[in-house]
Amino acid sequence: MGGACSRKRDQREEEDNLNGGGGVSRRYCKSGSSKWLATSFTRPAVDFQPGNGKCPSLLDLCIRKIREDIDKYDTFSMLPRDISQQIFNELVYSRCLTEVTLEAFRDCALQDLYLGEYPGVNDSWMDVVSSQGSSLLSVDLSFSDVTDSGLIHLKDCTNLQALNFNYCDQISDHGLDHISGLSNLTSLSFRRNNAITAQGMSAFAGLVNLVKLDLERCPWIHGGLVYLKDLTRLESLNISWCNCITDADMKPLSGLTNLKGLQISCSKVTDCGISYLKGLHNLSLLNLEGCPVTAACLDSLSALTALQYLNLSRCCLTDNGCDKFSRLVKLKVLNLAFNDITDACLVHLKGLTNLESLNLDSCRIGDEGLVNLTGLQQLKCLELSDTEVGSNGLRHLSGLVNLESINLSFTVITDSGLRKLSGLSSLKSLNLDARQITDSGLATLTSLTGLQHLDLFGARITDSGTNYLRNFKNLRSLEICGGGLTDSGVKNIRDLSSLTLLNLSQNCNLTDKTLEMISGLTGLVSLNVSNSRISSSGLRHLRTLKNLKSLTLESCKVSANDIKNLQSNHLPNLVSVRPE
Amino acid sequence: MRKEDTVKLISAEGFEFVVHKDAAMVSQTIRNMLTSPGSFAETQHGEVTFPEISTTILEKICKYFYWNLEFASGKETEFHIEPELTLELMMAANYLHT
Secondary structure, three states, X not given: OOOOOOOOHHHHHHHOOOOOOOOOOOOOOOOHHHHHHHOOOOOOOOOOOOOOOOOOOHHHHHHHHHHHOHHHOOOOOOOOHHHHHHXXXXXXXXXXXXXXXXXXXXXXXXXXXXXXXXXXXOHHXXXXXXXXXXXXXXXXXXXXXXXXXXXXXXXHOOOOOEEEOOOOOOOOHHHHHHOOOOOOOOEEEOOOOOOOOOOHHHHHHHOOOOOEEEOOOOOOOOOHHHHHOOOOOOOEEEOOOOOOOOHHXXXXXXXXXXXXXXXXXXXXOOHHHHHHHOOOOOOOEEEOOOOOOOHHHHHHHOOOOOOOEEEOOOOOOEOOOHHHHHHOOOOOEEEOOOOEOEHHHHHHHOOOOOOOEEEOOOOEOOHHHHHHHOOOOOOOEXXXXXXXXXXXXXXXXXXXXXXXXXXXOOOEOOHHHHHHHOOOOOOOEEEOOOOOOEHHHHHOOOOOOOOOEEEEOOOEOOOHHHHHHHHOOOOOEEEEOOOOOOHHHHOOOOOOOOOOEEEOOOOOOOOHHHHHHHHHOOOOOEEEOOOOOOEHHHHXXXXXXXXXXXXXXXXXXXXXXXXXXXXXXXXXXXXEEEOO | OOXXXXXXXXXXXOOEEEEEHHHHOOOHHHHHHHXXXXXXXXXXXXXXXXXXXXXXXXXXXXXXXXXXXXXXXXXXXXXOOOHHHHHHHHHXXXXXXX
């Protein structure tokens, strides 16, 4: 009996693809107050909870049974590989794998060992890891205590294609030596390593099949990129947050013409360094966030005809030289946040009609500049937070019918201007976190029935304003923290059954009655009702919220112990609680 | 039950289990056999032989089929698995896509 192949390796790699990482993440991530959602909970959700209505397969039931009796099994090596792989994955997921139970997986010809962030992993696990021999294709030991000598074991796993050692601070140059012969490697990651130096990087020179290399936050690799110059298959290189990287380090990259993604944010690279990249005609993503580059680098960038994603946020751009933006016509995503640019720069973006996402956060732009965006009909995402944009500017946006996300937080827009947004029927995400927005502004937006994310954090919404929320039946996240809500306003929130994130903090009149009313919102993953009159006796209403992962009740009459009891008796999925 | 609504599942030792088609089709593998155009020769006669599945295991699998149907109709009970059967049962479940 062979059975179906259960390999799902590619999924994980998708997660971390070019479009992820620095600045242009596509994963769910909205306002500042809930940013953590994008970095936590990345483990696959195998839901074995009873009572969720989904019938477990017989295979699932068997795996669960084995997990319960794991101490009774000495070996799984007689099983077909794809089955032992599933048992292994389940033990990892349920945190039931130990150094002892791992022994049962010796010589199982497993292909994937995803032990990233798994507690207790160290060199003594490596013998069983290496016993998978030539079957082993990918290993993730991120956040483990594995040391240089642990890596010796991998020498014979010659078919290895992917290795992750992020946050492994006991691995140094010596360890790299041991993997220098694994020439089948296509993906290698050593994020946040303080011990790897240019010298150790000579081990990479022989990894001729490498497609993806990630050395983010390795502060001592200056000079080491010369060993990459013959790795012509390299498509993705991340050396962001390596503040040792200088212009000289760009030179060895000039011949890597297969590069599609290059991330050098927060390095010392200047316009001069960027000029070495001119020949990278396949480069589609370039992240220069926080680099000391000016608009002069646009000369070099305009030679990159494949460029679609460009992150120049927190650079040294001024209006001077910005005319060259007009040459980057292929751009889909452009991030210019936190630069000293004005409306004069926006004139040169007029012709970038392929733009789908534009970030102008904290730039010195105002109403007049937005007229230059009217022709950007592909625009889906527009970030105008902390700009001088006001109600007069919004009329230039009313024709951008493909807009799915607009951020107008901390702008000077007023209630009367919001009417200009009412025809944007594709809108899914709207951030109106501005103090001058009130109920009457919200009233003009009831036609936006497709909204999934609505941030009214600082807006002055009162109970009567919440009546308009009833139109937003698709809302998945909602933040109203302006202080004007009482329990009676929450009545209009309790039927928003798609909600996964709800933030009602700072409304100091909310009582336990609020918790009672939202107890039917069983999809909630994150709930914040801090600074309210919630008391410990109200917590019982939360027992139904089985999906809750984060609960924040700071400055309420609730103790850490009350929450701990709720967590251990009723809400096993809670991972983040305040107070703790 | 009418003959055309049933299917005969035959174990390695030749033991026959007659079960409802609905139940048997909980297995994706059996479903494919019974519904694919042209069909497998055995299924035209309403029987499928599993030369690698023992009687004990096949019986357990038939029980699972009916447990699954009950579960789907809202009766969520525990499905008991004897520890000594687990590994063999698992291999069969994997083969049957169940």
